[in-house]
Each structure stands twice: as structure tokens, then as C-alpha cells.
């Protein structure tokens with residue numbers, strides 16, 4: 001196909017990088033659908049494993065298909081002792097996203113055969129990644145505290161098992177349900193930076209562990225998944241409801257980004273933020289309000305007043321941190337937990353990319369010099 005000439009767009013804004021039938025966003029109406037189903041419906045009625053199946057295989061599973069998928073994931077949760085031992089060698093102060101990226105890549109050492117034309121290989125890789133990423137996230141948390149990781153518990157569902165491995169206690173039904181719903185809300189979001197990264201990596205026909213490691217590295221940045229961690233730091237810095245207005249006004253005056261606000265696509269409140277706020281309120285009703293919730297509400301009010309006309313509203317990261325903190329998740333694990341959910345979307349895009357693959361090889365607009373001559377070191 002002949003190349004289509006078009007103007008350079010920083011951040012590729014508005015340029016389609018693929019055709020996809022996985023998710024749909026309407027940024028002015030605040031719509032997000034997975035395979036055509038509104039995400040709020042899934043968050044209320046589905047569970048994360050069923051939603052992952054829907055995303056990856058394109059339709060809701062039958063009862064038998066779901067039972068088999070859940071069974072397979074439940075029985076692939078353990079990680080090899082070499083991965084645990086490798087994690088013990090990482091610095092305690094290393095960021096858990098870096099640990100997750102290295103560990104996801106390391107899985108490829110054990111399972112990679114690059115049999116991309118074999119449906120069983122594809123299915124097994126998807127199951128292993130969904131099953132093992134939570135175990136790796138929880139394992140590092142215990143290792144850096146000087147403890148041995150907890151073995152996954154086959155009796156627990158996906159969400160309960162993660163919270164159990166992380167916090168070393170049995171979560172309540174509400175905690176597990178809220179966490180599961182938050183995973184659904186983070187599972188997929190069209191052609192964002194980490195998904196694009198996953199698709200570019202997939203297009204080289206490398207193994208799926210490299211695809212996920214590449215996406216994890218991209219999600220780690222503060223302009224993408226890393227923002228949820230920074231939201232709580234911002235709320236802590238603000239400290240009181242009275243400080244909100246001067247803090248936000250100062251951010252605007254100094255052109256400092258307010259974390260958890262703004263989105264390339266949404267020009268209204270992110271539908272995921274609406275659902276996450278409801279989940280936070282459910283948790284607060286049962287477990288007591290987070291001391292920063294009133295500050296968060298005041299921040300939303302002032303930002304809406306000042307920046308609403310520019311289409312800047314809370315994004316998915318604004319309320320997720322408050323939910324995670326109530327669940328006992330340390331703030332530097334917020335982005336790894338996001339990755340646990342987004343692995344479903346990345347795997348769906350991996351499969352979709354393979355089904356229509358052409359290696360990504362965009363062009364560039366060269367703006368450098370031409371025809372220069374080498375200058376010997378002694379003459380510079």
C-alpha cells in the first residue's frame with residue numbers, strides 16, 4: 001500500500017494507529033464500551049476474569065467456557081522459585097513497576113516458544129500472564145518487607161486472592177468486590193500509550209512476555225499510569241480543604257499539571273472516574289471515610305470551575321488511589337495494580353495485532369543538517 005503523506009502531529013494526536021473492535025470511547029459524551037458493552041454495566045454485573053475473556057476472545061463466555069478459564073487461571077497463579085529468587089535480588093527501594101517489568105520479561109525465559117500460530121500457545125500465554133502478574137506484584141511487596149511471599153490460595157477468587165497475598169489477611173466481600181470492579185474499569189482503553197507500545201512490540205512477532213513487559217514500562221510514566229500515585233501525593237501536600245483553592249490557583253498560574261485531571265480524549269468527567277468515586281464511597285460507608293476524600297472533592301470543584309471550560313475533568317486516576325489506599329494497597333503499587341488489570345486489554349490487542357499483522361514502521365519528518373563533514377577531535 002502506498003504511504004499516505006500527512007502532516008506531523010506531536011503525540012500522533014488524531015492519527016489512527018490501527019483498526020480495532022476491542023473498545024470504544026466517545027470523549028464528549030463520556031462513553032467507554034468493551035466489545036460494545038458499557039463499562040459501567042460490566043463493573044456492576046461482570047467480574048474481572050469474565051471481562052478479560054470478553055476483551056481477549058471477543059465475546060462473553062458461556063458458563064462452561066468461563067468455568068474453564070477461571071479454573072485455568074486459578075491453577076497457574078504460582079510463580080517459579082527462580083522468579084521469586086530473582087526478585088529477592090532486586091533493591092528493596094526499587095520501584096515496583098520496574099520490578100514488574102523485569103519479572104514479566106523474565107517469564108518469557110520459562111515459557112517463550114514463540115509458537116504464535118498455535119492457538120494453545122496463545123491461550124496458555126494469556127492465562128499465565130493474567131494469573132501470575134498479581135502473584136509477582138504481591139510477592140515483591142512481601143519480599144521488600146523482609147518476608148517470604150505468600151503462596152496463592154486456590155480457594156479464593158482472583159480479587160480476594162490478590163488482596164490476601166498482599167495484605168496477609170482475608171479481605172471482606174465488599175473489599176474483594178470493589179477491587180474486582182476497579183480491575184474491570186482499568187482493563188482496557190483503546191489506543192493509549194501503553195497499548196500502542198504493546199501493539200508495536202507485538203508487530204515484530206516477539207513473544208507475549210516481551211509485549212507485556214514493553215507495555216508495563218510505558219504505563220509506568222507519570223503522564224500515564226503513574227499519575228494515580230501522584231494524585232495521593234498531591235492531596236497529602238494540599239493537606240486541608242482550605243488550602244485547595246490557593247494550591248490549584250498556583251498550579252494554574254505556574255502551568256503545573258494537576259495530577260488526575262485532563263485526558264487526550266475525554267473532555268467530560270471520565271466514566272471510569274464516576275464509577276471509581278461510587279466504589280470509594282461504598283468502601284467509606286463500610287470502613288470509614290478516607291481523610292483526603294473531602295480534599296479530593298474540593299479539588300474537583302475548584303478544577304472544574306477553573307478548567308472545566310477547557311474540557312479538563314477528573315480522569316481514571318483521580319479516585320482510584322483513594323480506593324486502593326482504603327484496601328490497604330501501598331501507593332507505589334497503584335500503577336502495578338493498574339497493570340494487573342490492563343494486561344487483559346494488552347493481551348486483546350496482542351491477539352488483534354497478530355490477526356492482521358504488519359510491522360509498525362512509521363516515518364519521520366527529518367529536521368536536522370545534511371552534508372556535514374567529520375571534524376577530527378584535535379580540530380574541535
Ligand code: ACO
Pocket residue numbers: 011222223224225227255256257258259260261262263264265307310312315316317
Ligand atoms: N492540569 C492543568 N492543566 C492541564 C491538565 C492538568 N492536569 N491537563 C491538561 N491541561 C491543560 C494544558 O496545560 C494545556 O493548556 P494550554 O492549551 O493552555 O497549554 C491543555 O490543557 C492541553 O493539555 P495537553 O497536555 O496538551 O493535553 P494532552 O492531551 O497532551 O495530555 C494528559 C493529556 C497527558 C493526560 C494531561 O491532561 C496531563 O498531563 N494530565 C495530568 C496527568 C494525568 O492525570 N495522567 C493520567 C491520564 S489517564 C491515564 O493515562 C490512565
